[in-house]
Amino acid sequence: MQGGRLDWGLKSSFQSYVTGPIAKGSYSLTSGAATVGTGSFRFHSATGTYDGDTGAFAASFSGGVHFVGHKTDAGTYQLDLTISHPTVRASGSTGTLHVDVTSKAKGTGTVTTSSQVPFASLSLGGIDMRGGGSAVVLNNLPATLTAEGAKSFAGYCTAGTELGPVDLSVALTADAELPGDGGHDGRLVRGYDRRLLRHDGFDHRRHGLGDGRGHGWPGRHGFGRTGGCAGDGGRGDGGGRGGCGVRDAQAAYGGVRLSR
Numbered sequence: 001m002q003g004g005r006l007d008w009g010l011k012s013s014f015q016s017y018v019t020g021p022i023a024k025g026s027y028s029l030t031s032g033a034a035t036v037g038t039g040s041f042r043f044h045s046a047t048g049t050y051d052g053d054t055g056a057f058a059a060s061f062s063g064g065v066h067f068v069g070h071k072t073d074a075g076t077y078q079l080d081l082t083i084s085h086p087t088v089r090a091s092g093s094t095g096t097l098h099v100d101v102t103s104k105a106k107g108t109g110t111v112t113t114s115s116q117v118p119f120a121s122l123s124l125g126g127i128d129m130r131g132g133g134s135a136v137v138l139n140n141l142p143a144t145l146t147a148e149g150a151k152s153f154a155g156y157c158t159a160g161t162e163l164g165p166v167d168l169s170v171a172l173t174a175d176a177e178l179p180g181d182g183g184h185d186g187r188l189v190r191g192y193d194r195r196l197l198r199h200d201g202f203d204h205r206r207h208g209l210g211d212g213r214g215h216g217w218p219g220r221h222g223f224g225r226t227g228g229c230a231g232d233g234g235r236g237d238g239g240g241r242g243g244c245g246v247r248d249a250q251a252a253y254g255g256v257r258l259s260r
Helices: 012-019 147-152
Strands: 004-008 026-030 034-036 040-050 057-062 064-071 077-091 094-104 111-123 135-145 162-171 250-253 256-259
Touching: 004 057, 004 077, 004 135, 012 026, 012 064, 040 077, 040 162, 057 162, 077 111, 111 147, 111 162
Parallel strands: none
Antiparallel strands: 004 040, 004 162, 026 064, 034 040, 040 057, 057 077, 064 077, 077 094, 094 111, 111 135, 135 162, 250 256
C-alpha cells in the first residue's frame, strides 16, 4: 500500500454527550489525526496488504482521539477514553474494525489498555473485494459495536450499537489518485452507498432512539439496554423522558433535551 486515510466519527451521539452539558468534556487529537466534515475523525498513513485474487484486505492507519468528561473535584476525569490506530480487515462480505483502546472503567476508575481490539463489525453488503485497480475506496460502511468493543468502551455503549459509518481510501500504487473531500475522481474500484443511513450510521426510518431503560450516571443520562450508547437518550436513572424519535432528532439527558 502507498498510503491512504480512514474517516470515522465513532458515534455522533457519543461525541455530543462528551462535549455537552452533562459530561462537560472535550476531545483531543493525537498522532496526526484530524477532523473532517461534520463529526468525523481522519486517520492517516495507511499500511497493509490487499490480494486482488482473493479480495483479502488489511489496512492500518495512524492517529487517535482522546475523550474526557465528568471532571472530578480532584481534577481527574471519570470518563477517559482513547481510540487509536484503527485497522480494517475485510474478506468476503464482512469486515472488522480493530482499534487500540485505553479506557477508564466507570465506578472503579481502573484504567485498561488493549491493542487491536475487534471493536466493530463492518458490513460490506454486496461488495466484491476481488479485482485489480490502483486504489480501494469503501464508503459508508455500516459499523456495529462488538461485545469486545463494548467491554473496552468502559460501559458507555452496549454491544450491538450502531456506530458511525466508516469511509476509507487506500492507494495501491504510487501513482494512484484518491478521492478528494468533495467527491471522487472516477478511479474508485470499490464503493458502497448505504442510503438508508445518515452520517451517524443510524437508520432513522427504522428506529427511534431512547426506547430502552438504561444504566447511567445517577440522576443523569441513561444508556439504552439494547444497542444503547451515551447520547442516545433513553430513560436513565435520572428519569429522562425518552430520546429521539424518527422525526424530532433530539437526545434526552436525564430531564434535559438537546437538539442535534
